[in-house]
Amino acid sequence: MEQTQYEKYYVPEQSWWPIVGAVALFLIAVGAGLTVIEISNDESGFSKYILFGGLAILLVMIIGWFRDQINESMSGLYSAQLGRSYRQGMAWFIFSEVMFFAGFFGALFYARVISIPWLGGASNNAMTNEVLWPTFEAVWPLLSTPGGTETQAMGWFGLPLINTLILVVSSVTLHFAHVGVEQNKRQQIVVWLAITIGLGLIFLALQGYEYYYAYDTLGLTLQSGVYGNTFFLLTGFHGLHVTLGAIILIVLFGRILKGHFTPDEHFAFQAGSWYWHFVDVVWLMLFFFVYIL
Amino acid sequence: MSTITDTAGNTNEHDHHDDHHHGAPKGIMRWLLTTNHKDIGTLYLWFAFIMFLVGGAMAMVIRAELFQPGLQIVDPNFFNQMTTVHGLIMVFGAVMPAFTGLANWLVPMMIGAPDMALPRMNNWSFWILPFAFLILLASLFMEGGGPSFGWTFYAPLSTTYSSDSTALFVFSVHIMGISSIMGAINVIVTIINMRAPGMTLMKMPMFVWTWLITAFLLIAVMPVLAAAVTMVLTDKYFGTDFFNAAGGGDPVMFQHIFWFFGHPEVYIMILPAFGIISHIIPTFSRKKLFGYASMVYATASIALLSFVVWAHHMFTTGMPVGAELFFMVATMLISVPTGVKVFNWVATMWQGSMTFEIPMLFAISFIVLFTIGGLSGLMLAITPVDFQYHDTYFVVAHFHYVLVTGAVFSIMAAVYYWLPKWTGKMFDIRLAKWHFWCSLVSVNVLFFPMHFVGLAGMPRRIPDYALQFADFNQWISIGGFAFGLSQLIFLALVIKACRKQGEPVTDQVWDGAEGLEWEIPSPAPYHTFDTPPVVR
Numbered sequence: 162m163e164q165t166q167y168e169k170y171y172v173p174e175q176s177w178w179p180i181v182g183a184v185a186l187f188l189i190a191v192g193a194g195l196t197v198i199e200i201s202n203d204e205s206g207f208s209k210y211i212l213f214g215g216l217a218i219l220l221v222m223i224i225g226w227f228r229d230q231i232n233e234s235m236s237g238l239y240s241a242q243l244g245r246s247y248r249q250g251m252a253w254f255i256f257s258e259v260m261f262f263a264g265f266f267g268a269l270f271y272a273r274v275i276s277i278p279w280l281g282g283a284s285n286n287a288m289t290n291e292v293l294w295p296t297f298e299a300v301w302p303l304l305s306t307p308g309g310t311e312t313q314a315m316g317w318f319g320l321p322l323i324n325t326l327i328l329v330v331s332s333v334t335l336h337f338a339h340v341g342v343e344q345n346k347r348q349q350i351v352v353w354l355a356i357t358i359g360l361g362l363i364f365l366a367l368q369g370y371e372y373y374y375a376y377d378t379l380g381l382t383l384q385s386g387v388y389g390n391t392f393f394l395l396t397g398f399h400g401l402h403v404t405l406g407a408i409i410l411i412v413l414f415g416r417i418l419k420g421h422f423t424p425d426e427h428f429a430f431q432a433g434s435w436y437w438h439f440v441d442v443v444w445l446m447l448f449f450f451v452y453i454l
Numbered sequence: 455m456s457t458i459t460d461t462a463g464n465t466n467e468h469d470h471h472d473d474h475h476h477g478a479p480k481g482i483m484r485w486l487l488t489t490n491h492k493d494i495g496t497l498y499l500w501f502a503f504i505m506f507l508v509g510g511a512m513a514m515v516i517r518a519e520l521f522q523p524g525l526q527i528v529d530p531n532f533f534n535q536m537t538t539v540h541g542l543i544m545v546f547g548a549v550m551p552a553f554t555g556l557a558n559w560l561v562p563m564m565i566g567a568p569d570m571a572l573p574r575m576n577n578w579s580f581w582i583l584p585f586a587f588l589i590l591l592a593s594l595f596m597e598g599g600g601p602s603f604g605w606t607f608y609a610p611l612s613t614t615y616s617s618d619s620t621a622l623f624v625f626s627v628h629i630m631g632i633s634s635i636m637g638a639i640n641v642i643v644t645i646i647n648m649r650a651p652g653m654t655l656m657k658m659p660m661f662v663w664t665w666l667i668t669a670f671l672l673i674a675v676m677p678v679l680a681a682a683v684t685m686v687l688t689d690k691y692f693g694t695d696f697f698n699a700a701g702g703g704d705p706v707m708f709q710h711i712f713w714f715f716g717h718p719e720v721y722i723m724i725l726p727a728f729g730i731i732s733h734i735i736p737t738f739s740r741k742k743l744f745g746y747a748s749m750v751y752a753t754a755s756i757a758l759l760s761f762v763v764w765a766h767h768m769f770t771t772g773m774p775v776g777a778e779l780f781f782m783v784a785t786m787l788i789s790v791p792t793g794v795k796v797f798n799w800v801a802t803m804w805q806g807s808m809t810f811e812i813p814m815l816f817a818i819s820f821i822v823l824f825t826i827g828g829l830s831g832l833m834l835a836i837t838p839v840d841f842q843y844h845d846t847y848f849v850v851a852h853f854h855y856v857l858v859t860g861a862v863f864s865i866m867a868a869v870y871y872w873l874p875k876w877t878g879k880m881f882d883i884r885l886a887k888w889h890f891w892c893s894l895v896s897v898n899v900l901f902f903p904m905h906f907v908g909l910a911g912m913p914r915r916i917p918d919y920a921l922q923f924a925d926f927n928q929w930i931s932i933g934g935f936a937f938g939l940s941q942l943i944f945l946a947l948v949i950k951a952c953r954k955q956g957e958p959v960t961d962q963v964w965d966g967a968e969g970l971e972w973e974i975p976s977p978a979p980y981h982t983f984d985t986p987p988v989v990r
Binding site (some may be wrong): 173174176177178179182183184186187189190193194195197198200201202226229242245246249250253254256257258259260261263264265267268271272275276277279280284285293303305306308310315370383384386387388390394407419 | 486488577625632634640642673682684693701703
């Protein structure tokens with residue numbers, strides 16, 4: 162505590178980026194909302210350009226904001242206290258992401274444990290089954306919905322298992338890169354980080370192929386009842402997070418090549434690494450509850 | 455309670471940022487680009503007040519329609535849009551931003567921090583809010599109208615039967631959620647990481663404690679709301695069946711997910727109020743807060759229990775009896791820590807040298823009227839009788855007592871309590887008295903008779919009602935108009951205060967006020983602490 166008492170607080174200057182980011186989110190929300198409405202009405206309008214414009218501004222904002230942060234950090238403006246603030250902020254952000262996935266896992270569990278058995282007459286719902294869909298059979302995966310949509314299930318062996326191994330290995334290789342940062346072994350960082358990024362991209366490619374296989378061969382689509390709904394929303398949001406994580410790792414790779422990060426100060430690397438481990442854990446949950454069980 | 459020793463003395467020569475000491479920049483850019491917690495707090499509070507008036511205007515439309523039985527002024531679809539958007543605005547646009555604004559202003563001053571931990575993100579989390587509500591309000595003018603499914607947007611009202619504009623509702627809620635999560639992360643990191651040396655957790659002021667726990671609740675449940683609206687979006691526009699039994703889903707599942715967010719949400723809107731009252735009551739009783747530690751533990755217990763009570767909103771959905779009993783008992787358990795709090799406030803006043811300045815008047819009416827809302831909540835928690843009360847005006851009376859005479863009164867108490875610290879001038883006490891007494895009388899004329907019509911069976915969210923409810927509804931509407939007009943007095947008072955009219959105040963402002971924020975000058979300087987004060 163003796164140290165922190167005399168440490169100067171760092172309060173950043175005014176910045177344009179937050180208001181630019183607010184405008185970007187506004188355009189994205191308006192553009193996305195109107196685009197969705199147009200698609201559902203089979204209209205073609207200009208709303209998607211609002212969406213693209215918003216995304217472009219958001220991209221500019223992210224690049225600009227991070228560039229400012231990196232420059233300030235590299236010029237030694239930041240204090241140890243600020244580093245702790247960033248780490249805690251990142252940890253709480255990941256917690257919020259956990260709760261976002263918890264919402265969809267909750268829907269999966271509810272459908273499997275409650276709504277489908279009840280539609281089949283479980284608990285005190287014999288008449289629900291009798292009156293609504295007397296021929297309905299409560300099984301999981303739900304291959305035949307009460308409304309009559311048919312599909313095939315995605316097995317866990319084969320591609321999903323390979324993808325699981327890829328992500329688990331990528332978490333380990335990223336850890337080796339992280340150790341490299343802590344020991345300032347640049348060669349080790351570059352090699353392991355490159356392998357991690359490669360594994361992440363292979364995962365995404367295989368996931369893309371799995372979606373193609375689901376739609377093309379299994380007839381498993383987003384509209385295939387609650388099994389397809391939970392499958393695609395859970396794996397889809399996970400895939401988006403892997404994409405984001407891979408972009409973060411690529412940016413970190415570029416910074417490593419420029420000689421950034423020291424054993425003492427590498428918040429960005431730590432945050433990116435936490436994020437990657439987080440998407441890895443989410444995948445393990447997914448693999449267990451969506452594919453195997 | 456605590457004293458400041460300034461350790462800045464010999465550190466100024468290391469100052470890399472002399473420009474920080476020059477006070478506020480001028481012009482509109484000050485507000486658009488600011489990273490200052492006080493500026494952002496002011497923005498939040500003004501935004502919340504404007505939204506309070508907008509949402510209040512919608513309540514006036516509702517009360518005008520309900521002044522007489524029969525359809526009088528607006529058509530039922532528009533009436534539904536008014537009830538929906540009134541609720542959304544008051545929850546996400548008025549009460550929550552007002553508390554966030556107070557947290558921005560007060561938390562750094564109370565814990566001896568120079569600013570929030572992440573000042574630029576702080577600016578971002580504010581400025582996305584006006585855009586979110588611009589989208590929500592604009593959707594009212596679209597073909598087919600805006601959201602009309604109630605602020606709880608139950609499926610299938612929000613999926614199968616909703617208007618085209620629902621996608622805009624979904625994305626505006628997403629932005630509100632992003633704003634709340636970023637705001638909460640900022641508060642929690644500030645409190646955990648930025649406390650001055652010596653400010654241990656169990657020395658923290660109650661407002662800081664309640665906001666720490668509130669921020670945790672926000673980060674835990676706002677993402678679940680995001681998941682819920684996302685499923686509404688895909689159900690309505692992309693052919694999923696999460697909330698459709700024909701696809702193996704369940705409309706009741708929506709209610710489970712929504713209320714898993716929704717019940718912690720109602721504590722998000724009341725815990726900071728508990729913190730505010732725990733500051734005001736000791737000041738004007740000239741005693742220390744009775745049972746500080748038990749207040750902290752009670753707040754934490756309420757927050758934890760809030761995760762296991764959500765289905766008391768759903769007693770009539772046909773859950774198994776075991777679940778109904780569990781949620782009834784868990785809900786009633788919450789009255790224990792809440793009772794501890796009310797007891798402690800009363801015990802703080804006991805044998806105190808009490809005076810009744812404006813903040814104290816609001817705080818005492820908070821205790822009485824919030825307790826009425828709490829007791830009607832206990833009635834609603836009893837499963838068998840809830841079958842009778844569910845979706846009646848009794849529920850409306852209950853949650854308006856806890857939210858208007860609870861949360862909103864606490865916000866007004868807080869504004870009156872800290873406004874002199876912010877502006878350096880005492881507000882217009884004559885106007886404040888008018889505001890208090892007009893509000894107190896009219897709010898009870900407005901909400902108390904709702905208990906009677908509710909118990910007699912008048913359903914909520916319906917633009918028409920049976921003839922026997924006519925007299926009470928006229929009283930309710932008159933109370934509503936009077937309460938709405940009373941807030942214009944508050945508007946006039948706050949404008950006067952912002953123009954720095956009034957008598958200058960001392961640093962301590964109130965005789966008996968304790969805490970770091972009362973030891974810095976009035977008005978509080980643009981940047982409060984350059985280096986941490988030492989708290990003893």
